[in-house]
Amino acid sequence: MSAAVEKYVLHWGEMGTRWGTNRTVSQIQAILYLSPHPLRADEIVDLLSVARSNVSTSIRELQSYGLVQMTHTLGDRRDYFESPHDVWELFRVIIEQRKQRELNPTLAMLKDCAAEVDAEDETDPITKERIKNMLAFFESTNDWYEQISKIPTGTLTKLMALGAKITKLIKP
Amino acid sequence: MSAAVEKYVLHWGEMGTRWGTNRTVSQIQAILYLSPHPLRADEIVDLLSVARSNVSTSIRELQSYGLVQMTHTLGDRRDYFESPHDVWELFRVIIEQRKQRELNPTLAMLKDCAAEVDAEDETDPITKERIKNMLAFFESTNDWYEQISKIPTGTLTKLMALGAKITKLIKP
DNA sequence: CTCTTGTTTCAGTTTAGACCGAAACTACGC
DNA sequence: GCGTAGTTTCGGTCTAAACTGAAACAAGAG
Structure with a gap:
C-alpha cells in the first residue's frame, strides 16, 4: 500500500x-x-x-x-x-443509508408526538406548534428526497453544475 | 415535561x-x-x-x-x-456543522492524496484515477453547497416544493 | 476422507467519549 | 465582605461499540 x-x-x-x-x-x-x-x-x-x-x-x-x-x-x-467505482453510485448508497438511520426514525417519532399532543391537554400550545412545525419540515424533506433519489445521475450532475443559477428559473 | x-x-x-x-x-x-x-x-x-x-x-x-x-x-x-424556532435556521446550522466535520476534512485529505500520487510512481495508475475521481466529486459537492447555502429560505422552500419537476426545466 | 475456503458465534478485551462532581476561579450587587 | 450566578478544569467512572481470536460449523474439490 x-x-x-x-x-x-x-x-x-x-x-x-x-x-x-x-x-x-x-x-x-x-x-x-x-x-x-x-x-x-x-x-x-x-x-x-x-x-x-x-x-x-x-x-x-x-x-x-x-x-x-x-x-x-x-x-x-x-x-x-x-466495490462500484462510480462515485455517484457510492454517494447514493450512503445517502440512502443515512436517510434510513437518521430521517426515517425521526419522522416516525415526530408523527407519534404530533398524534400524542393532539389527544392531550398537558402540553403547552406553543410546544405543540413547534412539534408540528418540525414534523412538517421533516415530511417535506422526506418527500423531496423521495423525488430526487429517482432522478438519473446524468440529470443530477447537470442540476448540481447549475448550482445557484437554478433560482433564476424559479424566481420570476 | x-x-x-x-x-x-x-x-x-x-x-x-x-x-x-x-x-x-x-x-x-x-x-x-x-x-x-x-x-x-x-x-x-x-x-x-x-x-x-x-x-x-x-x-x-x-x-x-x-x-x-x-x-x-x-x-x-x-x-x-x-433556541431559534425557525426550523430552516436550525437546519442550516446543522448542515454547516456537518460540512465542516465531514466534507472539509475529506476534501483536504483528497487534495493531499491527489498531489502526493502525482509526484510519485508507486501507486497504480488506476488507483490514482480513482482518487482523482473522488476528489472531483467532493469538489463539485463543495461548490454546490457554497452556492446553495447562500440562497434565502423562501426560495429554497419553493425549490424543494418543486422537487423532481425541476428536471423539466433543465432537460430540454 | 481430507484439505481448502469461508461463515458464524461468542466470551473477553480495548478504546473513545460522555458525563459526573468537586474545586478553584471570575464577576456582579448589595 | 458575603451571597449569588456562572464558568472552567480535571481526575475518575461508566458505557457502548468495535474488535479480537478461538471454536464450531458448512460445503465443495480432489
Missing part, C-alpha cells in the same frame, strides 16, 4: 464512524474502491491488519448495502470482492 | 450522536426549541438530570453554533436561554 492509499484508507475509516458505519467497514470499502483489481478477504486481512471474522462480517454488511460485489475467476474457487 | 416532550427530547438526544454532537447538547437544543419560554441553566439541569458543568459547556457549544441565544429580563440578572 502506498503512503497516499494508506492515508486515504485511514481517513475513510475515521469518517465512516461519522457516517453511520464502523471503521473496518469503511476501510474495506475504501481499499476495494481504490484497488485496481478485486481482492480476497485474506488480502484485506493483511492490508488492514484486522481479524478474519471482522472482514467477513464487514463484507457482509457492505454487500447488503450493494457496496460490494463478489466475483470469481475460472479455476479459482476463492471469493474476490470489488 | 409531558410524555410527548420527553419522547422528543430523548429521541433528539439519540439522533444527536449521529449528527456529530453528544447527547446532552442535542437534548438541550431540543428542550430549548420546544419550551414556550426561555430557560435557565439550572432548570435544564432539573429537566434533563445532567450535571451543571455539563449544561454549561453544552450551552457554550450551542452558542458557538448560533443555536442558543441568551436573554435577560429586568431585575433578574440570571441568564435565560432560548
